[in-house]
Amino acid sequence: MTALGIIVVYLGALVALGGVAARRARGTSADYLLASHTIGPFLLLMSLFGTTMTAFALVGSTAEAYRRGAVVYGLLASGSGIVHSACFFFLGTRLWALGRRHGYRTQVEFFRDRLQSDLVGIVLFPALVALVVPYLLVGVLGGGAFVQEITAGAFAPRGSFGGWFTATGHGVPAPLAGLVICLVVLSYVLRGGMRGTAWANAAQTLLFMVLGLVTFLVVARGIGGAGSFVESLRQATAAVPESKLDAAGVPATVWFGYLLVPLSVGMFPHVFQHWLTARNAAAFKLPIIGQPLCIMLVWVPCVLVGLWATTPAAALPGDVRDNEILGLMVARHAGPVLGGLLAAGVLAAVMSSLDSQFLCLGTMFSRDIVLRSRGDRPVDEAAAVRLARGFVVAVVAATWSLSLVTPTGVFALGVWCFSGFTALVPLVVAALYWPRLTAAGAVASVVAAAAAWGSLFWHSHFGTVKGYAFPTAGAAGFEGWLAALVPPLPPVVILLAVSTAVLVGVSLITRPPPAATLRRFFPG
Amino acid sequence: MRMLVWPLFGLLIVVQQDWTGWCRVPAIVLGFVPQAVAVQAAVSIAAAALWWWAVTWCWPAGLDDPADAAPGDGRAASGGAPAAATGRPRR
Numbered sequence: 001m002t003a004l005g006i007i008v009v010y011l012g013a014l015v016a017l018g019g020v021a022a023r024r025a026r027g028t029s030a031d032y033l034l035a036s037h038t039i040g041p042f043l044l045l046m047s048l049f050g051t052t053m054t055a056f057a058l059v060g061s062t063a064e065a066y067r068r069g070a071v072v073y074g075l076l077a078s079g080s081g082i083v084h085s086a087c088f089f090f091l092g093t094r095l096w097a098l099g100r101r102h103g104y105r106t107q108v109e110f111f112r113d114r115l116q117s118d119l120v121g122i123v124l125f126p127a128l129v130a131l132v133v134p135y136l137l138v139g140v141l142g143g144g145a146f147v148q149e150i151t152a153g154a155f156a157p158r159g160s161f162g163g164w165f166t167a168t169g170h171g172v173p174a175p176l177a178g179l180v181i182c183l184v185v186l187s188y189v190l191r192g193g194m195r196g197t198a199w200a201n202a203a204q205t206l207l208f209m210v211l212g213l214v215t216f217l218v219v220a221r222g223i224g225g226a227g228s229f230v231e232s233l234r235q236a237t238a239a240v241p242e243s244k245l246d247a248a249g250v251p252a253t254v255w256f257g258y259l260l261v262p263l264s265v266g267m268f269p270h271v272f273q274h275w276l277t278a279r280n281a282a283a284f285k286l287p288i289i290g291q292p293l294c295i296m297l298v299w300v301p302c303v304l305v306g307l308w309a310t311t312p313a314a315a316l317p318g319d320v321r322d323n324e325i326l327g328l329m330v331a332r333h334a335g336p337v338l339g340g341l342l343a344a345g346v347l348a349a350v351m352s353s354l355d356s357q358f359l360c361l362g363t364m365f366s367r368d369i370v371l372r373s374r375g376d377r378p379v380d381e382a383a384a385v386r387l388a389r390g391f392v393v394a395v396v397a398a399t400w401s402l403s404l405v406t407p408t409g410v411f412a413l414g415v416w417c418f419s420g421f422t423a424l425v426p427l428v429v430a431a432l433y434w435p436r437l438t439a440a441g442a443v444a445s446v447v448a449a450a451a452a453w454g455s456l457f458w459h460s461h462f463g464t465v466k467g468y469a470f471p472t473a474g475a476a477g478f479e480g481w482l483a484a485l486v487p488p489l490p491p492v493v494i495l496l497a498v499s500t501a502v503l504v505g506v507s508l509i510t511r512p513p514p515a516a517t518l519r520r521f522f523p524g
Numbered sequence: 525m526r527m528l529v530w531p532l533f534g535l536l537i538v539v540q541q542d543w544t545g546w547c548r549v550p551a552i553v554l555g556f557v558p559q560a561v562a563v564q565a566a567v568s569i570a571a572a573a574l575w576w577w578a579v580t581w582c583w584p585a586g587l588d589d590p591a592d593a594a595p596g597d598g599r600a601a602s603g604g605a606p607a608a609a610t611g612r613p614r615r
Contacts, residue, residue: 074547074564078540081568082533085575097587233556245558247547255541281587285579289572296568303561 003331004154004172006340007147007347011184014351017200018188039198039277041286047198047274048287049294050205050352052084052265054135058212058349059142060414061299062329063322065306069244072306075255077299080262081292087266088288092275094432096284098521099276106360107272107428108368114431116517117439118372123446125368127424128269129395130450132357134417135268136399141413142323143350144178144403147171149327150343178403181347182396185354189362190389197355198277204348209297211345215334216301222333223308237304239311253469257490264421266428269364270356305329358392365391412463416491423449423495426503434507435518441507449499456491470494526581532574540567 039047064072095110104110107128108121152171157163165173189197217229223239224232265271278284309316309329316328326346330339366388427445430437460468469488471479542548547560554562 070558070560071547073561074540074542074567078564078567078571081571082536082540085571089575089578093584093587230555237552237556237558240558242550245550245552245560247542247560248550250542252541252543259537259541281584285583288579289576292568292571292575296565300557300561300565304557307558 002336003340003343004151006337007151007343010344010347011180014184014200014204015187017203018191020199038279039274039283040279041283043198043202044274044278044283045287045290045294046202046205047277047356048088048271049291050201050208050349051268051270051274051356052080052291052353053205053208053295053298053349054139054142054353054414057295057298058208058302058346059146059323059326060138061302062306062309062326065244065303066309066325067322069246070303070307071247071250073299073303074247075250075258076261077295077303078292079259081295083259083262084265084291084295085288087263087271088275088284088291091266091428091432092271093281093284095272095428096275096278096281102520104276105273106364106367107267107269108364110272111427111431111442114517114521115437115439115442116513117443120439120442120446121368121372123443124424125364127446127450128267128364129361131417131420131424132269132361133395133399133402134413134420136354136357136396137403138414138417139350139354140178140182140399140403141174143181143347144174144176145321145323146327146346147177147181147343148174149324150331150339151177152331175400175404179400181351181354182400185351185358186393186396189355189358190392197359198274200355201352204352205294208345208348208352209294211342211348212298212301215330215338215342215345216305218334218338219305219308219329223311223313225313236308236311236313239313240307241310244307244310251487253487253489253493254467257493260422260492260496261415261418263425263496264418267421267424270353270360273360273363274356302326358396361395362388362392412466416457416460416463419490419492419495420449420453422492423453423499426496426500430503430507431521435522436507436512437503438507438510438513440510441503441505444506445499445503448502449495452495452498453491456494460491529574529578529582532577536567536570536574540564 061072061076098104098110102110102113104113108124111124112118112121148168148171150171152169154171155164156170163170165171168174188200220236221229221232224234224236227235275284306325308314309325314329315332316325320328327343330342334342366384370384370387424446427442431442456468456470457463459470469490471483471486471488473483473488474480475483538544539546546563549559551559553559557565
C-alpha cells in the first residue's frame with residue numbers, strides 16, 4: 001500500500017505540473033508546440049535523454065541482462081551513446097537551423113518542402129504514426145507490468161477492506177496501471193503543451209536517474225548480504241553464472257545490427273520536435289556530450305541488477321516474465337518505500353517518452369492532415385485543436401487496447417519499432433546532404449521500408465521469435481537459397497539496406513529536383 | 525585537431541563492436557563489474573570525451589546565422605498554413 005500511495009502522489013504532482021505550465025503559456029501555437037524556441041542546453045539534454053529512455057531502457061534492459069547476460073550493455077547502450085550524439089550533431093543541428101529558417105513544426109512539413117511533394121507527406125505520415133504506436137506500446141506495457149509487480153499485496157484483504165485483484169497478487173493489474181499512465185500523460189500534455197512536456201521531462205529524467213542509482217545500491221545490499229557495501233557488490237556479482245558474464249558467441253552481424261538500431265533517433269518525430277525547441281544551435285552541445293554519459297548512468301545499474309537476478313539470492317520464480325523482473329527485484333530487495341519511489345522513477349522514464357509522442361502525434365495530425373486538407377481556406381483554430389486532441393485520444397485508446405493482446409516483451413517490441421525508424425533514416429540523411437534526392441526516390445524508399453518491415457515482422461511471428469534473423473539457415477525454398485549466399489542478418493540491417501538501395505536507385509533514374517529548390521537547402 | 529576526431533571515432537567503433545575480443549573474457553573488474561560491461565562503459569566515457577572534442581573543433585559554421593532565424597513565422601516555404609491556426613486557442 002505504501003508503494004501505491006507514493007505512485008498516486010507522484011501522478012498527482014505531474015497533473016499539477018501540467019496546470020502550472022498551462023498558466024505560463026503564451027497562447028500561441030509556436031509556444032504550445034515548440035515552447036517558443038526557448039529551451040536551453042540543460043532542459044534540451046534532459047528532454048532528449050528522457051524522451052529516448054523509456055521502459056525499454058529500464059524494464060527491458062534488466063530483463064534482457066537476465067536472459068542474455070552482460071553483453072546487453074555493449075549491444076545497445078554504448079553504441080547508442082555514440083550514435084544518438086551523432087544524430088544530434090549531424091541531423092539535429094541542421095534540421096533545427098532549417099526549421100528556424102522556414103518555420104517547420106513537423107518532419108512531414110520539412111520533407112514536403114524539401115522535395116516539393118505532397119505525396120511524400122501522404123506516404124510518410126501513416127508510416128510514422130504506425131511506428132510510433134509500437135513505441136507507445138513499449139511504454140504502456142513496461143510501465144503497467146512494473147506497477148503490477150511493485151503494488152502486489154496492496155489490495156490484500158484487511159478486515160472489510162480489500163481482497164481485490166486476486167489474479168494479480170492483489171496488485172494493480174497491468175492494464176489498469178497502463179490506462180492510468182496514459183490518462184495522466186494526456187492531462188498534462190493537452191494542457192501544458194511542449195513547455196509542460198519539457199518541464200515534466202526534465203523533472204522526470206532527473207528523478208529516474210537518481211532513484212535508479214539509489215535502488216541499485218539498495219538491491220546490491222539486499223542481494224550481496226551483510227558486510228561493507230563493496231563486499232555486498234562483490235558477493236552479488238560473484239554468484240552470477242559465468243555464462244552471463246561475457247559476450248562470447250555473439251556474431252559480428254548481431255553486433256553491427258545493434259549499432260544500427262539507435263540510428264532510429266534520427267527519424268523519431270517527437271525527437272525532431274524537441275530539436276526545434278532549442279533556443280540556439282549551441283544548445284545542442286551539452287546533449288551531444290552528455291547523452292553517452294547519461295545512458296551509462298542508467299544502463300549500467302539496470303544491467304547489473306538484471307545479472308544479479310540470475311543468482312540464487314534473487315529467488316526469482318523460474319517462469320518469471322521479462323517485463324516483471326525489475327519490479328520483482330525491487331519489491332523483494334528494496335522494501336516498500338524505495339519500491340514506491342523507484343516505481344515513480346520507472347513511470348517517470350515511461351511517461352517522459354509518452355508525453356513527447358502524444359504531443360507530436362497531435363501536432364502532426366493538426367499540421368499535416370487538418371491544415372493541409374483546408375488548403376488556403378480559413379481555419380477554425382479551436383476546431384483544429386479539438387480534432388488534434390481527438391486524434392491523440394483515439395491513438396492512445398488504440399494503443400492501450402493493443403497492449404491487452406500484445407504477446408511480445410518490451411525489449412523485442414522496442415527493437416522492432418526502432419528498426420523501422422532506422423529504415424527511414426537514409427531519407428533524412430539524403431534530404432540534408434544529398435541534393436540529388438528526388439520525391440520519387442523518397443516515396444519509393446518509404447514504401448519499400450514499410451513492405452520489408454511488415455514482411456519480416458510477419459515472418460518473425462509478430463516479434464515472438466527470440467533473436468530473429470533472416471535468412472534462416474536450413475530453410476526451404478527462396479529463403480534457403482538466400483541463406484547459402486548471406487549469413488543470417490538482424491532485421492535492421494536488411495531494412496536499412498533495402499531502403500537505402502531503393503532511395504538511391506529511384507532517385508538516380510528520376511528527374512533531379514529544380515535548382516531553385518536546391519538553392520534554398522544547399523546555399524553553398 | 526579536426527582531422528583526428530573522426531579516425532578516433534572509427535577506433536572507438538572497433539572497440540565497441542568487440543573486434544578486440546575484450547568483451548569475450550568472463551572476468552570481473554573492480555571486484556563487481558563484468559569486464560564486458562566495464563569495457564563498454566569505458567567506450568561510453570570515451571564517446572562523451574570525443575563528442576566534446578567534436579563540438580569544440582568541428583562545430584558547423586553558420587548554424588546560428590541571425591539572417592536565417594525567423595522564429596514563429598509559421599509558414600512552410602511551400603505554402604504551409606499559418607501556424608496560428610494550429611495551436612491552442614488564444615485566451
